[in-house]
Amino acid sequence: LAKFFQKRGFKVAMVQLDVWRPAAYEQLKQLGAKINVPVFGNPSEKNPAKIWEQFQDAMQTKEFRDVDVLIVDTAGRDALSDELIQELSEINSLVKPHETLLVMGADVGQAAEKQAQAFHDTVNVTGVIITKLDGTAKGGGALVACSITDAPVKFIGVGERIDDLEEFKPKNFVSRLLGMGDLETLLEKAKEAIDEDQAEDLGRKMLKGEFNLIDLYQQMEAMSKMGPLGKIMEMIPGMGQLKLPKEALKVQEDKLKRWKHMMNSMTKDELEDPEKVTGSRAERVARGSGTSVSEVRELIKQYKQSKKLMKMLKGGSERNMQKLMQKFQSGQVKFR
CATH class of the missing domain: 3.40.50.300 (P-loop containing nucleotide triphosphate hydrolases)
Structure with a gap:
């Protein structure tokens, strides 16, 4: 109160x-x-x-x-x-x-x-x-x-x-x-959690295909301020009826926390250019964050996939949208 x-x-x-x-x-x-x-x-x-x-x-x-x-x-x-x-x-x-x-x-x-x-x-x-x-x-x-x-x-x-x-x-x-x-409460929470200037800057970067792990980290921080994943989903029309198992939501929340630990173990150079995180760098990040090399690779893979989506949406052409839909339908685009 x-x-x-x-x-x-x-x-x-x-x-x-x-x-x-x-x-x-x-x-x-x-x-x-x-x-x-x-x-x-x-x-x-x-x-x-x-x-x-x-x-x-x-x-x-x-x-x-x-x-x-x-x-x-x-x-x-x-x-x-x-x-x-x-x-x-x-x-x-x-x-x-x-x-x-x-x-x-x-x-x-x-x-x-x-x-x-x-x-x-x-x-x-x-x-x-x-x-x-x-x-x-x-x-x-x-x-x-x-x-x-x-x-x-x-x-x-x-x-x-x-x-x-x-x-x-x-x-x-x-x-x-x-x-x-x-939706009203969800938007209120989003307004409190997300910095308006930061959101505009991210929007410009995404349109240019310049999305990096610093941007991802900031978005994850904003999401955590809005509350647990399950509560956010309850506020989205239609999602509240899905009744996703608490265990599944906890797995996703734990994964996001581990991703943040990994990003905290990276240098500024690596956050700005995540594709450099290979070999000995990936091993160092895994040791520093208490995770495994395979988890570090999964984070980088997810980042690359997100960046690829941004590039496909860049320009917003009908052809790009069709290609994106085909990838969704064929299962080539997956979010874990």
Whole structure:
């Protein structure tokens, strides 16, 4: 959630008031460090109200001064005890939040109704975040929670990565649920991951047939920012219905990672002219990347094949397109 606001230009900070879960502060501190967002907490203090009181002094420091969005993390429970209800009520009175978000897993099931009602009666829920939507559960119970609290779904969690929180859009959600893809979200992710100038430069190079491994590496980096291969495929209309085995997708993802290791073991000269990577050079790259010579050769072969396609498309003539289609149909062009 902090990353979502940070990407939109807001100065964000977090406060940890969960005094029940072991290492709650350490975990949030670690996550905050990954995205350069400050986190306040006191793991030795077991009273959330006192931690909040201590934070008032911290707000005068450079780290927490002039914050646009302050996210306060509180204790979560499958069932609310009287003690937790009292604690949440006290925190709510002290913090006076503009938004109170209830986070529920998509797999919560029938317990959602009672849980949502108890939270809403205590702190007046204004929005819901549904997590774990990358699993088999579809979030039916969590949607019941929205009905009970009369609060809209604000965000959905579609994975464990920091970037796997998406703004909830009903039309897109239903479309992906039915296997019809979600092009809008895919394009948003692509826009965030791919540098516009870099993309234009690559387009010009491809049209001239000047594509090299540096360009391939940059594209692979951009793809990895967009998320796992399986999630990207789910957003492409028609691809979500294919239900490709997770094992097959993992093989492809692992292959891309190994290719990146190989490219990291090459010199700038080799990246710009991959056809130089033969013999002893291929052996050196394999040793440096922890791969085999045959894998290095496969990468170079794939590169040559891609470059050949670029040359065939150069000029966009009908004859070139016909030749390309014939190669696809005969199985001469293969993507592994």
